[in-house]
Amino acid sequence: MSTMEGYNFAYLDEATKRMIRRAILKAVAIPGHQIPFGAREMPLPYGWGTGGIQVTASILGPQDTLKVIDQGSDDTTNAISIRRFFRRVAGVATTEHTAEASIIQTRHRIPERPLREDQIIVYQVPQPEPLFRLEPRRAETKRLHALADYGLMHVRLYEDIARLGHIAKAYDYPVMVNGRYLMSPSPIPAFDNPKMDRMPALQLFGAGREKRIYAIPPYTEVRSLDFEDHPFRPIRAPHACALCRSTDTYLDEVITDDAGGRIFVCSDTDFCAERQAAAAPKEAAE
Amino acid sequence: MSAPLLAAEGLTLRFGAIPALLDVAIDIAEGEVVAIVGESGSGKTTLLRVLSGMIAPDAGTVRWLGQDVHAMGEAARRRLMRTEWGFVHQNPRDGLRLAVSAGGNVGERLMAVGARHYGKIRAEALSWLARVEIDAARIDDLPRTFSGGMQQRLQIARTLVTRPRLVFMDEPTGGLDVSVQARLLDLIRSLSRELGLAVLIVTHDIAAARLLADRILVMRRGRVVEQGLTDRVLDDPQHPYTQLLVSSVLAA
Numbered sequence: 001m002s003t004m005e006g007y008n009f010a011y012l013d014e015a016t017k018r019m020i021r022r023a024i025l026k027a028v029a030i031p032g033h034q035i036p037f038g039a040r041e042m043p044l045p046y047g048w049g050t051g052g053i054q055v056t057a058s059i060l061g062p063q064d065t066l067k068v069i070d071q072g073s074d075d076t077t078n079a080i081s082i083r084r085f086f087r088r089v090a091g092v093a094t095t096e097h098t099a100e101a102s103i104i105q106t107r108h109r110i111p112e113r114p115l116r117e118d119q120i121i122v123y124q125v126p127q128p129e130p131l132f133r134l135e136p137r138r139a140e141t142k143r144l145h146a147l148a149d150y151g152l153m154h155v156r157l158y159e160d161i162a163r164l165g166h167i168a169k170a171y172d173y174p175v176m177v178n179g180r181y182l183m184s185p186s187p188i189p190a191f192d193n194p195k196m197d198r199m200p201a202l203q204l205f206g207a208g209r210e211k212r213i214y215a216i217p218p219y220t221e222v223r224s225l226d227f228e229d230h231p232f233r234p235i236r237a238p239h240a241c242a243l244c245r246s247t248d249t250y251l252d253e254v255i256t257d258d259a260g261g262r263i264f265v266c267s268d269t270d271f272c273a274e275r276q277a278a279a280a281p282k283e284a285a286e
Numbered sequence: 287m288s289a290p291l292l293a294a295e296g297l298t299l300r301f302g303a304i305p306a307l308l309d310v311a312i313d314i315a316e317g318e319v320v321a322i323v324g325e326s327g328s329g330k331t332t333l334l335r336v337l338s339g340m341i342a343p344d345a346g347t348v349r350w351l352g353q354d355v356h357a358m359g360e361a362a363r364r365r366l367m368r369t370e371w372g373f374v375h376q377n378p379r380d381g382l383r384l385a386v387s388a389g390g391n392v393g394e395r396l397m398a399v400g401a402r403h404y405g406k407i408r409a410e411a412l413s414w415l416a417r418v419e420i421d422a423a424r425i426d427d428l429p430r431t432f433s434g435g436m437q438q439r440l441q442i443a444r445t446l447v448t449r450p451r452l453v454f455m456d457e458p459t460g461g462l463d464v465s466v467q468a469r470l471l472d473l474i475r476s477l478s479r480e481l482g483l484a485v486l487i488v489t490h491d492i493a494a495a496r497l498l499a500d501r502i503l504v505m506r507r508g509r510v511v512e513q514g515l516t517d518r519v520l521d522d523p524q525h526p527y528t529q530l531l532v533s534s535v536l537a538a
Contacts, residue, residue, distance in 0.1 A: 147361045151368075151398025155383070155390050158397065161404055162389055162426050227404040 003091040010057040010090040016040055020058040020213070024204060027215035032177025033145070034128050034212040042208065049082060049107060050208030052124035056105045059120060059204070060086065065093045067101035072109035072250070072267030079107075096270050108171075110192040112249050112271040115201035117218060123186040125207040128214060130174045130184040150182045153225060161230055170235050176223045177216055185222075191234040191250045196222040239264040244275035289352070290315050291452055291484055296346035297336055306332040307343065308508040314452065317482045321489055321499035321516070323531065329508040330488045331456055337486065338373055338454045339363045368398050372445035372453040376460045378437035381444070382429045388415065388440055389425040395448045414443040418473060435466035439473065446477065453478075455487040459494060471497050492535045496520055504528045 008014065016038075023037040042050040060066070066086055070078040074096040082105060083094045095101050098111040105122040115121060131141045134152045144150065153174055160168045173190035177183045185193060186205060196203065196216060203216040216222060226232040237251045242263035249271065251264040266272035290313040297310040306329045314320050322330045335341045337348055339355045348355040350370075355363065367373070375381040382391050392411040393401070401407050412422050418439040420432075429437055438458060445453060458474065459467040475498055478485050489495055495502055496516055503513040504525065512525040523529045 143360075147364060149364065149398065151394055154397040154402070155386055155394050158393055158404065158407065159386060159390050162387055162408070226402075228402050229405050 004088050007089050009062070010060045010086065011043075012040065012054065012057045016054075017058040020054055023213045024055065024058065024215060027204070027213050028202070028217050030181070031216050031220050032175075032181030032183040032214060034214045036211055037213050039208045039211040043085075044081070046209040047126060048078060049105070049124040051206030051210075051213070052105050052107070052122050052208075053082060053085070053206075054208060055122045055204050055206035055213065056086070056103060057090075059122075060090055060092060060103065062090070062092065064102045065095050065100055067095050067098060067104045067270075068106070069104065069109060069111070069268075069270075070107045071252070072111075073269045075269065097274075098268075098270055108187050108189075109250070109267060110188055110195045112266070112268045114195075115199060117200045119201040121199075121201050121203050123188070123203065123205045125184070125186040125205045125212070126209070127172075128184055128205065128207040128210050128212040130182050145181060148180065150176075153182060154227075157225060157227065157230075161227070167226065167230060167232075173232075174225050176225060178220050179223075182225075183214065183216075183222075189235070189250055190224070190232070191236050193222070193224045193232070194234060198222075237264055241266045241272060244272045244279065246272070246275060288316065292337065292348065292350055292486075294337055294346065294348040297333070297343045297348070298345040299332060299336060299341065299343045305508045307336065310346070310505075310508070310510055312337070312503065312510070314484050314486055316451070317478075317484055318501065319478055319483075319485045319487065319499045320501045320503065321487050321495035322503045322505060323489060323492060323495050324505035325490065325531075328505040330490075330505055333505070334454050334456055334486065334488050338371065339367070368395050369448055370451050372448075372450040374438075374441055374445055374453060374455040374458050376457040378429070378434070378441045381441040382437060384428065384430045387426045387428060388420065388432070391429060391440060391444045392447050395444065399448060410447060414447050415440075417477070418443040419469075435462055435470060438462065438470060442473070442477070446481065446483075449481065450483070452484040452486065455485060457489055458487070459489070459491065467491075467494070474498060492520065492532065504531065 020037055023035045027035045039054060042053055068079045068083045070076040073079060086092055087094055098113040103120050107124045129141055131144060131152060134156055135141050157167050171189050172184055172187045173193055175183050175185050175193060185196060198219045200218050202218055205214045224232040239251060240247045241249060241251060243265050246266055249266045249268060252267045253262055253264055255262050292314045295311040297307050299307040310333060322333060324330050336343050342356050389408060389411040392414050393407040396407050396410060412425060415422055415425060420436055420439060429440055459470055471494055487498060499516045502516050502519045503510050506527050512519060512528045520532055523532050
């Protein structure tokens with residue numbers, strides 16, 4: 001596909017890309033540490049993935065294949081418009097298949113298929129500061145990070161157990177990266193947290209409105225916070241996918257009619273479709 | 287006598303032209319309760335803040351077990367503040383987290399120093415609530431639903447849970463009514479004896495100082511004008527200002 005006239009490759013100018021790449025390099029050097037960067041105005045509003053788009057634009061090359069998912073799905077508005085954006089301004093190949101992608105930009109999910117060393121996953125992050133709800137002063141949270149003073153986060157988990165009997169955080173579940181920095185994994189479900197631990201792929205996080213970039217290098221330890229007697233549990237709906245019968249993937253609840261009918265289906269549409277395709281010939285043969 | 291826990295000398299601090307501290311020296315030994323008395327604006331609270339490392343003095347040193355408090359890094363000072371030291375604020379709302387339950391408030395210091403077992407943290411919180419006479423049933427209530435006296439007792443429990451060796455108290459009985467004050471003083475006295483705590487207490491209440499303190503420092507306009515054993519200072523005041531202070535106490 002031909003690219004649009006009048007735009008630099010991948011929309012951002014080269015000076016901006018260099019600035020963002022410098023921030024990314026620094027972020028990779030200090031896993032989990034938030035690096036400020038000069039986020040640019042993008043042709044879509046804050047909250048729609050401006051941070052993720054800028055990171056993707058800075059690392060994208062003409063030979064890359066891009067996949068964009070939103071809540072695990074390849075065909076929601078956000079995913080389609082970002083994919084089309086990069087097709088138009090960079091002319092790169094796009095795909096809906098996790099295995100074929102070299103860069104995956106995501107909102108709210110990590111693909112079910114394990115990622116490889118030659119892939120990069122870019123997260124869209126609304127709020128990079130894990131202590132945001134606990135300590136409103138930015139200067140103070142920076143000090144807490146510098147001193148690795150994270151008792152406050154455990155107080156929050158304690159409060160959940162005291163009031164509800166279990167840790168109630170089901171998404172954006174705080175993690176310790178490389179045993180040093182407390183990090184927000186972006187609003188992915190807690191179910192996906194274990195996938196971040198020692199992932200072979202490079203993980204980059206971009207927050208456009210908050211102007212922060214952070215990263216987890218490949219094979220880095222990522223541990224979800226918990227208590228010894230209340231260990232971390234990945235939460236998923238206790239059902240099988242209605243389409244592919246999978247019992248170990250993250251499920252969405254979908255309402256099917258006005259009479260209370262509902263089904264549970266895989267949130268990762270690509271993974272679900274592949275399983276259905278693999279199952280279909282066997283059924284035909286029987 | 288063994289070496290003092292905290293030793294300060296030559297402390298001087300000016301806020302612009304106003305001298306807040308002038309060449310103040312103070313020693314606190316293990317398990318000793320020292321009261322600093324004086325009128326408003328005499329530099330009592332400023333002294334407490336300098337000794338606890340919150341403000342750096344213009345001149346002079348503060349040593350904790352021989353180590354210069356103001357020369358150590360912020361990380362080391364914070365570690366000290368949540369392990370071997372405690373600070374009880376005049377207003378419990380400054381020392382408590384109001385959006386966190388009583389149990390969470392007591393457990394925070396434990397979690398900050400690495401406790402990661404919910405059951406043990408909770409058991410410790412319950413035992414401390416009992417020691418400061420707060421009903422165990424209120425462990426999950428927010429401190430803002432507590433009375434002023436209960437909030438102050440909760441703050442003391444929260445501070446003492448990591449068994450500090452030295453506790454700074456800034457007018458802990460300020461703003462409470464007389465009967466609540468009496469119970470609180472009683473609690474502070476029994477806990478400090480039981481745990482062998484060293485306490486540095488700032489107060490303008492001479493009666494409270496007599497009840498709690500082994501030694502008294504009298505401050506006026508940034509200087510220590512008189513110091514000595516509590517009974518000696520209060521029964522036989524030498525400095526005219528101390529005489530004035532002692533004679534102006536109302537007898538019930």
